[in-house]
Amino acid sequence: MPESTRVTRVTNAADAVPGERHPGEFVRRTEVFSADDLRRAHTRIAHEIIERNHGGGDLVLVGLHTRGPAIARRLAAAIESFEGVSVPVGTLDVAFYRDDIGLRAVQPLGPTEIPVDIGGQMVVLVDDVLFTGRTIRAALDALTALGRARAVQLAVLVDRGHRELPIRADFVGKNLPTRQAEDVRVRLHETDDVTDDVIELWGPAEPGPSGSGGHE
Amino acid sequence: MPEPSASQTLIIRGGRVIDATGERAADVMIADGRIIEVGERLAVPEGGADCELDAGGCIVAPGLVDLHVHLREPGDEEAETIETGARAAALGGFTAVVAMPNTTPPLDDAAVVESVFARGATSVCDVVSSGCITKGRDGRELAPMGELHRLGVRIFTDDGVCVAESGVMRRALEYARSLPGAVLAQHAEDPSLAAGGHMHEGAWSSRLGIPGRPGAAESTIIARDIVLAELTGAPVHFLHVSTASSVDLVRDAKARGIAVTAEVAPHHFTLTDACCAGFDPLFKVHPPLRTDADIAAIKRGLADGTIDAIATDHAPHTPEAKERTFEEAPPGMLGLETALALTLSELVEPGVVSLIEALALLSWRPAAIAGLGARGHGGPIAAGAPANLCVIDPGLAWEVDAGRLASRSRNTAFAGRKLTGRVRHTVLRGEPVVIDGEARR
C-alpha cells in the first residue's frame, strides 16, 4: 500500500516549514488534478496570459525552482503554438532572498538563469503552488536585483490559501481550500519520478471519514 | 581540638608499613618529630597520644620525594608559591621536593637560594632549593656552585633549558667533583634541534602543522652527557627522560658503570602526542608528550631499574598563560597531586612495577640522588628516624577535579581522569600536615 506509507518528501518545499508539519501519518485525501486536468489548466492559463498582455510581445516567463521552470516552459510552448511568438523562459532561485534564512536550512534549489535582460519587460513569475506568499515575496526581491521589469504578474497551478502576505496570483489553475496541516503535492514528469503528471491533496490521517468537516 | 604540632605524640594505626627494608603490618608511634616505635598493636603511651591516625587498609610509607618541581617563587607567585606548592606536595604524599631554579630571579645566587630554603623550612613540605649550573641559566659562565652547595644545594641544573655547550657542561661536571654529593641534572634537549618546536615531532605534529621537537634532541644530549660523565667521573642525572632511545642510552651507560641516573615524569608514561590534536596547551610540555612506543620503553626502563625516580616536573601556569594558542602558551603541567595515583593506576595496577618498586621510585631512590637521606627523607621507617611519612589508601577511587587542586594553578592534563589510590595522611617531621586527605595548614 504505497499510497498510505508516510511520504517525507515535501512537494511544495519552498513554502513548507518542516518543523510545522504534524508528525502523524500522511495519507492522500483527493486528487486535485489529473494529467488531463493539468494540460487543460496550462492551456487556459496560457490563453489568459496572452489575453491579459495583448499577445506575447515583451513577455518573459520566469519559473521558480523547483517546478516553476517546467511549468513555465509548458506555458511558453502553449503560447508559441497559439500565437507563434517565442517567449523567453528563465529560472529563478529565491533562496538568498527568503525571510527564514537562519531559521532552517535554506539551500538554493537550482541556478538563476534568465536569457534576456528583464528591464522594461513584462515578467510572469511561474510557480506550482501559492501558499503563504513568502516565496513570491522573495522572488520579487530576487527579480528586482536582476533588473527593473515593466510589471510582474504571477501564475500558479494551485492557490491553496493561507496567505501571510498581501500577495495574489494573476493566473490560477485552481483555487483549492486546504487546511494548514495539509500538503498539496505536485508531481510533474520533468521534475519528479512519474510518467503521468498529477496534483494531490495529502493530510494527516484522521479517525473520522475523509473530508468530514473537522476540528480546526 | 588541639592543633597538632611537631612536639606531640602520634600513633599511626593499622597500616602496612613499607620501606626499602621490606613490608610488615605495624603501628608507628611518633614523638618529638621522630619515630619512636614500630610494631604490631602498640600500646598507648603513658599520658596518652595527642593524635591517632587510622591507617586501616593503607600503606604507611616514607614520605615521597620529588626531584623536580617548579614552585614559581620568586617571580611568578600568581602561578604558584612555595606555600601553595608545598601544600599540593603534602596532599600528594610528598615530604620533600626539589625546587627548580627557573624563577625570576633564577636560583643562581646565594641570597635567592637562602630565601627559598628559609620559606621551604616552614612550609608543609620540605622544600629544598636546587641551584643553577650557569649564571642566569644562559649556558655560559658557571654559577657560584660552591657557595650554593654550602647552603645545602645538591641538585644543580639549568632546568627549563639545556646546558647545550659541551665545553660548559664538561667544566661544570669537573668542578662539581669538588662538591660532595653534588649532582648535575640535565634538561636534555639540544636547542638547535628543538628550537621553535612545541610538541613531539612525528605524525601528529606533521598533521597539525605544529613545529616539532624531535626525540633526537633529547637523546643526542643524553648520549653526549654520558660520554662527559665518563670523561669527568662526575655523576649526571637526566631530568624527565621521555624517549625510547634515551632509556636505551641510560641502560647501556649504567651497564658500563657510568654514574648516571634518570627520572621520568608521570605524564610521559601516561599521555601521548595524540593528546595535542585538540590544540589544547594543557598538553604542551617540554620535553613533549611522545608516542605509545616511547611509553612502552619508559615502562620497560621503570621495570628493569634503568629509571631511578618518578619526578613530577610540576609546572604551574596561570589560566591566562594557557589561554593562548598551543604555540604561544608556555610549556608545563601540574603534577604533585596526581603523581602517586598515576603511578599506582598506570604502573602498579597493570603490573609494570610492584608496589614496593613504585615507592622506591617515588621516595627512597630520589631521596638518595638528592642527598635527602641526610635530611630525614626516604626512610627507613624505624625507631629513631625522622618522622617523614605518608599513608596511602591504595584502593580509593577518585576523579581529578582541576578546581579542587591545592595548587594556585589549574593546568592539570588529567582533569576528569578516574584514578585509584590517594594519600590519606602525610606526616612531616612528626606533624600531621595532611589528615584524611585534607591539608591541616
Add this chain to the structure above:
Amino acid sequence: MRHLLSIDDLDRTGLEQLLDLSERFIEVTHRDIPKVPALRGKTVVSLFYEDSTRTRLSFETAAKRLSADTMTFTVGSSSVKKGESLRDTVQTIEAMGIDAVVVRHGSAGAPKRISEWIDAAIVNAGDGCHEHPTQALLDVLTLRRRRPSGLDGCRIAIVGDVRHSRVARSDVLAFSALGAEVTLVAPPTLLPESLEGWPVSVCYDLDEVLPNIDVLYLLRIQLERQHEALFPSLREYTSRYGLTAARAARLPADALVMHPGPMNRGVEISAEVADGPVSLIAEQVANGVAVRMAVLYTLLGSGGPVA
C-alpha cells in the same frame, strides 16, 4: 557545520554541497548588482593576527555581497606581546554582538581555541602551518569547473614547501576527499617529518612526475625561511623544483597549473608560465569570493548541518 576549522570538518558530500553552493554564488558575483540580502543583520568580524590583505578582502567582499555587516580587527604582533590573552581579545570582540569571526593567526589551532571560548561561528582563514580550508575549497572549485568529470583519478602534484604550508595540508585533504591522486614533490627538508596517514605519494624529482600529471600545484617559497637552511639557495631550488618554461613544455597538453599566491616569479614559477594559458591562477582568485560566500552562508544562513 558550526565552524570551518579544517577540511576534515567536511566529508565528501559536505564538500560537494559547499562547491555546488559556491556555483550559485559565482552566478551572483557575475550580476550587475552582485549582492544578495541573505545575511542582512549578521555581523562578520575579520580577526587577523597576520597581515593578509588578499584573504581579508576576499572574506570581507564575500560578507558584503551577502549583505552582512563587517568589522575588521587587525592585531599587530606587538600588542599580542603586551600580554592580553587570546581569550580576552576574542571575548571582547564577542561582546560587540557578532555572528562570525574569520580568523587568521600565525599559530596552528588558534581558530579551534577561539571556537571553544565564544559562541560565534569561526572560520579558519589560515592558522600557522596547520590549515587554510577556504583556499582548498577555492582550489577544488576552480579545478572542478575545469574538469566537469570531477576530480576522481585526477593526478595532482603539489610542489614546494609542504612542511610549512597550511595550503598544502588543506589541499591534500580536499583533493583526496574528492578522489584525486596526490603526489608531493619537494626535497625532504620541505616535506613534513612524518607522512603517516597522509593519502599521498612522494617524489623528490619534479622532472620525473611532470609528464604524468593533470595538475601542477606550486606552493610559495617563503623567502623569510631562508635562514633555516632548508635548501642551499633559491637558485638551486629553482633549478630543481621551479616551473620554468622548459619544464612547462614537458607537461601534458591539457595539464593545468595552480598557485595559491602571492607568487615569487622566477623562483617557484617563471613569469611566462604564470601568465600562460595553462595557468588557473587568476581564476583561483576570482573563485575565492564565491567560495567564502558559500562558507559564510552555510555557517550563518542555512540554519542546519550541511555535512
